[in-house]
Amino acid sequence: MGILDLGRYKGIVFAITGFLVFIAIILAVNHGKAGQFSDNVAGVRFLENRAKQPGAVYDISVQLAERLRQGEKIDETLSSLQKAAAAFDNSLNSLANGGMITDASGDVFVLPTMTTPAAVERLKNASKLWDGYKAKLNPVINFSGSPYYTAQPAPAPAAANGKAPAAAPAAPAEPTVQYSPRGRRLQAALNDLVQYGNTAHGQLAKVMTDLSVEVEAASRTETGTLRAIQVGGMVAALLLLGAIFLFFARNLRKEEAASNRQRKETQDILRTVNEGLFLLDKDLKLGSERSMALNGIFRREDFSDLTFDKLLKDIVPEKTLKTAMDYVALLWGERVNEKLVKTINPLNEVEVHFDNPAGGFDTHFLEFDFNRVKSEGSLSHLLVTVNDVTKRVMLSRELQDSQEKAQAQLDLLLRILHVEPDSLTSFLTDADVSLKMVNSILKEPAREETAFRAKIDGIYRQVHAVKGEAAALGLKTVEQRAHAFEESLNDLKGRPSLSGSDFLPLVVKLDDLFNHLAQVREMLSRLVDLHHAIASKRSAGGEVAAEKVDQWLAGQEQTQITKALVAPPADVAEATGAIGGLERTLEDLAARVASSQSKRVNLRCTGLDAVPEAYRRAVKDITIQLVRNAVVHGIEEPSERAKANKAETGALAVEFSPRGADGYELIVQDDGRGLQLDRIKEVAVERGLITPAQAALLDPRQTMALIFRPGFSTADRVTTDAGRGAGMDLVRILVAELGGRVGLASAGGKFSKFKIWLPTAQSAAAA
């Protein structure tokens, strides 16, 4: 800022300067007038003084005449006359030359009054008068030599007055005085002079006196003017001061109003803006100006003397706080480029927790943005902008969830399109029954540990069956949910003690599974609707587009579904509820499991359509379990089979046949590697089912029986295909529940054969 860069003070500085200049002018004028005044005073004195001069000239000439008459010496008197005449002449000349006069002390004064016409006229008259006077004076003044005869001694009558007469003047009363011719001439000239001077000196004196009066009058006028100027100046100065005061008072008011307005605008903005705004200084203290939104965002009213770390301390984890403080410190540093570090702002979308007065805490997401504020080239503050972005974050999460859900539904839909319709409807019916059963088991009252464990086992069997069927149909989403349910049950099984509340999470899982199956059902019904819509359109007029959709639906492996779906929806459950669907379910399962195990298998089913209604469900569960086991454990990989001189494609047979009064026989047989007795023993020991010593004592039959023990499984990993160890246990329980028996035959490297006898349906119902 330069010295002349006065900014907002420019006006007042100019005004004061103007005022001072005005005062200076007044003073200068005053000073000039005061000088004039003193000149005039000196002039008056001068003129009064000079008014005496003509009188003096006259007096001296009279004296000179007297001396001459007495015959006294005249030299000194003559000299006095010369001087007096010269002095007056000089005075008159000075006045005539513009009033320039020199006083006794040699100071020069100017008397402007002498230049006025009246004064000039007066001076002219005086000059004329004086010229006449001078004409009379000159013969006297120019006199030289002696007026007396030199032979005649000069008498000394004037000795009394102390003067030694140089020559005896001619005196009328003293005829004894002898004049020289010159003396006579001088005497005549003197007489003439005295006579003239008698009237002239008075006139001249009057002229001078008049002039003096005039100057005095002028002086009085000057004094008046001076006073007027002083008064005027004072008044003007006061007026100017008042004007300046008014002007600046108004300006100040205006500026104050403007600044008040600005302050109010700022306050309005800060009160209204949705963002939390505040400034941070170098000590990380919050500035005094901040937006009202902060109160809501941080749920506090008091921000005074608050530092940034204190603001965050209780709402973010310690690690986040530390990182945030490091980040803010970086922004205060010189090296970091503000724009290039925005992405690592740890408070970009930070989860915060506020204590809830009602207990617990509320979770919010806040977005902080930091901007450097520079003033005069250096960093003065950080401007912090805070937004509550909870809604946005939640929405984006919901969006992501719904996208995932939509994707899952699409996958499910595609899967449904691949599934044979009878199998699907049969699965949905069975699963519904299973889950209802789970529900009723959950509701059963239980108090003891054993009852709790029995409940878990019961639920497990049902869920496992649903999982198995879902897997068989490739309904991944159902299978995953059932698997998660199983995991929860395993968790419960592993607990040392159980209570009723431990079962609560299962209700949620069950509900999830129910809902999901409802979705599948809903999708299926929509597909059926769609198909009917297309079918009716085609029969009405035959639309190419409808044909295409139909072809798509019917295309590749979907021929089956369209066939089945042609039937009206109401019939679907009934018409496809038959066991006919089981055959395809088992084929699908075998193919799918084989594919996942890189095996090849050919399943042949016979007699499944003869399964009585009472056994339908059990047969389904048993065959699914046995077929899966056969593919996972029995059938070898193609290379292994080739080495053993077997066909690369394994053969698997499921046969159901009535045995008259003996009931029914279900056989599941494969041409795989057979039961590996050593491996079964190993696993049983590993699982803690038997001790190594017991294992050594077991015969083949006893060894084979181990696979029906709860918790036995030979699959190495727990997968949805196998490995849970519940499979054969479940078969045994199902068969036992129906009052049947399980038989098992196996030859190493050749085959495994499960033979199940079931009683007649009536006796089963009785059982």
Added chain:
Amino acid sequence: MASANAKAQPLTNGKLKLMICDDSNIIRRKIERELQIERLQVIATAANGKQAVEAFRKEPADVVTMDITMPEMDGIECVENLVKIKPDVLILVISALSDKATAIEALKKGANGFLCKPFTDRQLTEALEELLRGAGNDD
């Protein structure tokens, strides 16, 4: 100090010298290939912090792109060393944004900016231009 034998001569073509430091050959090539800034010329590439410091001692670059997770010597330690050798070096950390605290650590040691992996050629160009505009510059 090592800077005593450092040849701090500018390139004859008046360009600024760039060193790329990343343990991934793919990323190094990507940066080199996608570099669209006339003022920059790649003078060295390094696969770890140690190589970078050695190359930097021989010929200090004006601008460095720096990965964080690298064998032998990581980016954080490397940044510290490079800044000691040449305090006015401009360093752009290019790393995956798995841990913001680690990135901040590198910036505390003297890096000037951060670019998140994966990046497009446009993002790289913009980040380097911003870097060249000057550290601490927020206009």
